[in-house]
Amino acid sequence: MGIGRYWRIYRGFVSTCVSQEMSFRLNFLTxxxxxxxxxxxxxxxxxxxxxxxxxxxxxxRPEFLFFTAxxxxxDMAFLTFFAVNFWEFSDDLRTxxxxxxxxxxxxxLFMVFCRRVRVGGLVSxxxxxxxxxxxxxxxxxxxxxxxxxxxxxxxxxxxLLKVGLEILVGTLMFITVEGEAINLLRINLQAVQKQPDFIxxxxxxxxxxxxxxxxxxTSIPARVxxxxxxxxxxxxxxxxxxxxxxxxxxxxxxxxxxxYESASS
Amino acid sequence: xxxxxxxxxxxxxxxxxxxxxxxxxxxxxxxxxxxVPLVVKIYLWSAVFASTAxxxxxxxTGDSMLAYQLWGAVFILFVEVRTTVDNVSTxxxxxxxxxYLLFPxxxxxxxxxxYVGSLLVQGAGALVGVAAVLAFTNAMPVYPLSSNFWIALxxxxxxxxxxxxxxxxxGLLAFWLEELWTFFVLFQVAxxxxxxxxIPIDLFPAWFRTASLYLPFQWIFYAPARLVxxxxxxxxLWQGVPIxxxxxxxxxxxxxFVWRRGLKMYTAAxx
Numbered sequence: 001m002g003i004g005r006y007w008r009i010y011r012g013f014v015s016t017c018v019s020q021e022m023s024f025r026l027n028f029l030t031x032x033x034x035x036x037x038x039x040x041x042x043x044x045x046x047x048x049x050x051x052x053x054x055x056x057x058x059x060x061r062p063e064f065l066f067f068t069a070x071x072x073x074x075d076m077a078f079l080t081f082f083a084v085n086f087w088e089f090s091d092d093l094r095t096x097x098x099x100x101x102x103x104x105x106x107x108x109l110f111m112v113f114c115r116r117v118r119v120g121g122l123v124s125x126x127x128x129x130x131x132x133x134x135x136x137x138x139x140x141x142x143x144x145x146x147x148x149x150x151x152x153x154x155x156x157x158x159x160l161l162k163v164g165l166e167i168l169v170g171t172l173m174f175i176t177v178e179g180e181a182i183n184l185l186r187i188n189l190q191a192v193q194k195q196p197d198f199i200x201x202x203x204x205x206x207x208x209x210x211x212x213x214x215x216x217x218t219s220i221p222a223r224v225x226x227x228x229x230x231x232x233x234x235x236x237x238x239x240x241x242x243x244x245x246x247x248x249x250x251x252x253x254x255x256x257x258x259x260y261e262s263a264s265s
Numbered sequence: 266x267x268x269x270x271x272x273x274x275x276x277x278x279x280x281x282x283x284x285x286x287x288x289x290x291x292x293x294x295x296x297x298x299x300x301v302p303l304v305v306k307i308y309l310w311s312a313v314f315a316s317t318a319x320x321x322x323x324x325x326t327g328d329s330m331l332a333y334q335l336w337g338a339v340f341i342l343f344v345e346v347r348t349t350v351d352n353v354s355t356x357x358x359x360x361x362x363x364x365y366l367l368f369p370x371x372x373x374x375x376x377x378x379x380y381v382g383s384l385l386v387q388g389a390g391a392l393v394g395v396a397a398v399l400a401f402t403n404a405m406p407v408y409p410l411s412s413n414f415w416i417a418l419x420x421x422x423x424x425x426x427x428x429x430x431x432x433x434x435x436g437l438l439a440f441w442l443e444e445l446w447t448f449f450v451l452f453q454v455a456x457x458x459x460x461x462x463x464i465p466i467d468l469f470p471a472w473f474r475t476a477s478l479y480l481p482f483q484w485i486f487y488a489p490a491r492l493v494x495x496x497x498x499x500x501x502l503w504q505g506v507p508i509x510x511x512x513x514x515x516x517x518x519x520x521x522f523v524w525r526r527g528l529k530m531y532t533a534a535x536x
Binding site: 024026027030031033034037038041044045048049051052053054055056057176178180181184185188189191192194195198199200201204 | 287290293294297298301302304305308309311312313315316317322323442443444447448450451454455458463464468469470
């Protein structure tokens, strides 16, 4: 099946989600407030910290603010396009509704994790992009044409990595069936990527860079803007980890489907 | 009166039994929710103190900041109790509260008993964690015979009541609104930050410290953590007990008001 057909299906999903979301307008507004409050508090925390210290590791206030905005942007993109699907997947597994998804003539991963879009999140993404651009201008390197291009490429790659990592944890729901605990694990693990990699100890960095490369998601795109040079080995490792994670997703998903017992049958 | 207590205790025991039925799920949730953010906070503060080459930050050393974060994480477990109170809104929306209007026990009573059951189980888990840390490390200094200690405990108890009542009130908004989970999360995100988690209140600017004196939040995390780890009396923080008690009373009155207004709107959908 071609990409064009997937795109048409995806447009259909988005259209349905717009109609659903417009039925709960207050929820739409409170979500926007919630996301803005979370960001304001994260920024306020950085400002308070840097009232007491000049630097944390090699980074000073502008770098940390840029990193926080970047983490927020990645978070908002994930929340908008994917997050709701993980909760629905949990319900579908428990109730057996996954049967209906599996009978569709499209990729089951696509059907499960791309079906629901939180359209209201697009507003937060716009704010987040504004914050990334603003805090990016405060960095010594600033925005140049070359950096914009590389940053965009790394952001797309980071999103691919992030989605793969989240699905990888999500596949544990095939084992537990009750998905709430796994979803909580997923959400709490996100706290790890919201801090730069260098704050963590050596073994923690190793686990979350090599085994489950969550630390790369925000730290590597941030370094595109912060660092003068990006060692070729680091860049190669970043892109290789995306391949590794998606290979793991493929294996875990297939095994999960084989394990699935179909509660409704 | 004894009959009423027996009914309440039965409801508490049922809730404990329910949680024990899914004890691994419950313990896993508790561990994930408390340990992952705690580890991240500890690493962040370690990096901050490493950057100051051992100097104090606002009177905190690296060790005292670690103790603050650990005690705060413990107290949070006694306050943010996973409970069925979040189901209040679902019960209202699906018309299930009709049964509470007929039962000899009210919805508030039964939900409170379930809350107490969850609190006992979660609190026991937290105490096991504290005992393990105290047995093997010096990371959590504590002075159990001091006045600070008992005041901190009273504060945590009141904070737990406040948290519960606030969630109950938010749940009651289901009489008017369809989706409420964003309100719960919004409250949690804002409350944690204003409570001094992960940055202690005394590191904030003066205007913020003054404003937070009258809010309920710093008495949930910051004040009990500071009190319990301090060998010297800290009377400036003792005022948190009456302030929190006033907030609890206010929230209880709001809850009664919202409940009565909501019942007038209630249509018992699904009957």
